Amino acid sequence: MDVNRRWLRPALPITIALALALAACGNGGGGAASGEGDGDGGEIFVSGSSTVEPITNRVAEVYAEDNPDFAYTVEGPGTGDGFALFCNGETDISDASRPISEEEVAACEASGVEHVELLVAYDGLSVITSAENSDIDCLSFLDLYALLGPESEGFDSWSDANELAAELESAYGTEYGESHAPYPDAPLSPTAPGEESGTFDSFVEIALTDIAEARGLEPTTRPDYTASANDNVIIEAVAGSPSSLGWVGLAFASEAEGIRSLEVDGGDGCVAPSDATVADESYPISRPLFIYPNLAAVEENPAVAAFVDFYVSADGLALAGEVGYVPLTEEQGQATRDAWEAR
Amino acid sequence: MAATPRGQAITAAEAVRRSLEGRERTDWRSPAFHGLLVLLLVLTLGVLAWLLTVVFLNGMPVLLERGPDFLTAPLASQPQRAGVGQAIQGSLMLMGFVVVLSFPLGIGAAVYLEEYASDTRFTRFVNTVVRNLAGVPSIVYGLLGLAVFVVALGDLVGPGPASGRSLIAGGLTMAILVLPIVIITSSEALRAVPASIREAAFGVGATRWEVVRSHVLPYAAPGIFTGTILSMARAFGETAPLILVGAVVGGFSVRYDNLLEQLQGRYTALPTTVYDWARKPATFEGNVYAAIVVLIVVLLVVNALAIYLRNRFERRW
Numbered sequence: 047m048d049v050n051r052r053w054l055r056p057a058l059p060i061t062i063a064l065a066l067a068l069a070a071c072g073n074g075g076g077g078a079a080s081g082e083g084d085g086d087g088g089e090i091f092v093s094g095s096s097t098v099e100p101i102t103n104r105v106a107e108v109y110a111e112d113n114p115d116f117a118y119t120v121e122g123p124g125t126g127d128g129f130a131l132f133c134n135g136e137t138d139i140s141d142a143s144r145p146i147s148e149e150e151v152a153a154c155e156a157s158g159v160e161h162v163e164l165l166v167a168y169d170g171l172s173v174i175t176s177a178e179n180s181d182i183d184c185l186s187f188l189d190l191y192a193l194l195g196p197e198s199e200g201f202d203s204w205s206d207a208n209e210l211a212a213e214l215e216s217a218y219g220t221e222y223g224e225s226h227a228p229y230p231d232a233p234l235s236p237t238a239p240g241e242e243s244g245t246f247d248s249f250v251e252i253a254l255t256d257i258a259e260a261r262g263l264e265p266t267t268r269p270d271y272t273a274s275a276n277d278n279v280i281i282e283a284v285a286g287s288p289s290s291l292g293w294v295g296l297a298f299a300s301e302a303e304g305i306r307s308l309e310v311d312g313g314d315g316c317v318a319p320s321d322a323t324v325a326d327e328s329y330p331i332s333r334p335l336f337i338y339p340n341l342a343a344v345e346e347n348p349a350v351a352a353f354v355d356f357y358v359s360a361d362g363l364a365l366a367g368e369v370g371y372v373p374l375t376e377e378q379g380q381a382t383r384d385a386w387e388a389r
Numbered sequence: 390m391a392a393t394p395r396g397q398a399i400t401a402a403e404a405v406r407r408s409l410e411g412r413e414r415t416d417w418r419s420p421a422f423h424g425l426l427v428l429l430l431v432l433t434l435g436v437l438a439w440l441l442t443v444v445f446l447n448g449m450p451v452l453l454e455r456g457p458d459f460l461t462a463p464l465a466s467q468p469q470r471a472g473v474g475q476a477i478q479g480s481l482m483l484m485g486f487v488v489v490l491s492f493p494l495g496i497g498a499a500v501y502l503e504e505y506a507s508d509t510r511f512t513r514f515v516n517t518v519v520r521n522l523a524g525v526p527s528i529v530y531g532l533l534g535l536a537v538f539v540v541a542l543g544d545l546v547g548p549g550p551a552s553g554r555s556l557i558a559g560g561l562t563m564a565i566l567v568l569p570i571v572i573i574t575s576s577e578a579l580r581a582v583p584a585s586i587r588e589a590a591f592g593v594g595a596t597r598w599e600v601v602r603s604h605v606l607p608y609a610a611p612g613i614f615t616g617t618i619l620s621m622a623r624a625f626g627e628t629a630p631l632i633l634v635g636a637v638v639g640g641f642s643v644r645y646d647n648l649l650e651q652l653q654g655r656y657t658a659l660p661t662t663v664y665d666w667a668r669k670p671a672t673f674e675g676n677v678y679a680a681i682v683v684l685i686v687v688l689l690v691v692n693a694l695a696i697y698l699r700n701r702f703e704r705r706w
Contacts, residue, residue: 088644089550096668103466103640110642115645119550119637119655136552276668301671369466370670 092130094141143244173298186223223311297370402501486560495571531630534562554635574616
């Protein structure tokens with residue numbers, strides 16, 4: 047008898063642990079639970095860009111404070127992944143760090159998902175090097191093309207790009223900014239976001255596309271760089287070697303140690319990245335951030351409409367500043383509200 | 390009788406003494422090997438100590454400053470507001486699934502394989518398959534969970550806005566993930582029970598059920614419970630499969646009226662939260678370390694519980 051009971055006894059702590067787990071969950075949910083039981087009514091699902099995710103999350107947090115029945119999920123797998131879900135009708139709103147592409151528009155049309163594009167904030171891209179690198183203070187689009195563009199494949203040293211920079215300078219003068227060649231004779235091993243990233247697309251689009259097209263080449267970067275989807279990994283790698291080069295979102299660069307953001311010349315002189323220069327568009331590598339509400343979801347689910355109403359209000363748009371991005375000006379905000387009203 | 394080269398006779402006792410004291414020869418390999426082993430131990434522990442020191446030094450400021458708030462606050466976009474409340478809750482519920490599903494299934498399968506099944510080609514095949522399944526990378530179980538629970542059974546496990554990415558889907562995936570480990574550790578524990586105990590019971594006329602229930606299982610219990618609790622710790626630390634089957638990486642709030650609605654809703658877990666925060670700007674760095682500290686502390690508690698149970702129910706024969 048003694049033996050029989052004893053072997054059952056270990057089951058007790060486990061049962062208690064399980065009961066505690068369930069009880070903890072019950073308590074945790076108690077505050078958020080509502081007795082109305084109106085099904086999906088007050089719940090929204092947002093996915094898309096990992097860059098925009100903190101903004102939408104912040105807006106949802108603030109909105110939820112005043113609307114206790116409001117429930118939300120905001121995720122950030124990436125702009126492309128977000129649109130795949132969105133055009134499949136799975137999400138109510140898609141966050142994007144670039145405008146929707148033609149293929150994605152076609153996919154959405156094919157499944158009958160209608161949407162409206164709303165500009166919600168700006169983000170700058172910082173061109174970064176190690177804090178120890180004092181040889182370079184400013185790079186122009188011409189320099190960036192010479193060092194990172196499709197023709198720079200195999201350049202192991204900054205000085206390898208001298209010839210290409212001279213060629214570009216003689217062809218285009220200062221249209222894409224002044225050449226800062228000759229470059230230092232120091233090892234060059236760039237680390238930057240991978241091709242799946244909106245941050246990659248934006249950089250190519252803004253800094254490299256014009257020169258690449260003028261030279262009759264596919265706009266892209268050199269293939270031989272170290273790619274990472276994690277901005278903090280890029281920052282670590284750039285901080286770790288004294289003559290490194292890369293680019294990340296301004297929100298990441300401004301919080302990081304061991305790296306230095308370079309000034310960038312897009313043809314109108316060298317400008318250092320900051321919230322102010324991104325907002326007044328004097329810093330050349332800045333990109334717009336969007337949300338794309340699904341219009342059918344807006345019709346069916348009052349929570350989506352009410353949430354976007356708050357998002358595009360002056361108070362909602364100002365929240366982008368709290369999470370490290372550059373909020374829209376009053377005029378830009380009004381244009382977004384007009385686009386939302388005209389949906 | 391041993392003799393020295395000079396022909397002087399010594400006693401056997403003298404020969405043994407000389408041999409023991411190493412007068413005759415010094416074997417340098419023995420202390421060298423000893424030294425190597427100590428060095429390896431120091432290296433291993435050193436890396437671990439370094440890791441823990443870095444994590445605790447960086448995590449404690451946030452934990453001390455935020456206190457209980459960090460343990461209860463939900464995911465949030467700003468580090469000073471973000472906490473691991475939802476993550477701890479989700480992780481505990483996932484462990485609940487493992488306890489409720491994997492333990493009975495796994496221990497039952499082990500008892501069948503060890504005590505009931507005859508040693509046929511089929512049972513040997515099943516044993517091999519189970520062993521192989523235990524070695525399959527966890528991401529593969531994540532893909533399985535995605536295909537079966539999220540996509541195929543999505544309307545059942547997570548209807549509505551969760552579109553299949555529910556706590557049930559995550560829990561079932563975790564339960565399947567640790568099932569082979571539970572079966573193997575339980576089998577080992579059952580196999581360690583001496584055959585004489587079974588034979589004695591059969592000898593006095595016990596049925597197979599009585600033998601298993603009152604003799605084999607009681608003696609195997611400490612081993613079984615050590616194995617199961619360690620597999621629970623494994624489930625607690627898994628990240629990749631949970632991200633595939635839809636643990637929230639970002640932020641969410643929940644609203645539900647009963648347990649079923651909660652189980653059919655979205656969730657997050659501690660390791661996925663660590664992964665999420667590590668991708669965010671450096672302002673989240675302190676939070677990452679603090680979340681790792683919480684993860685380590687919970688794991689240590691689970692492992693301590695395993696050791697306690699094993700010692701508590703250890704028997705000798």
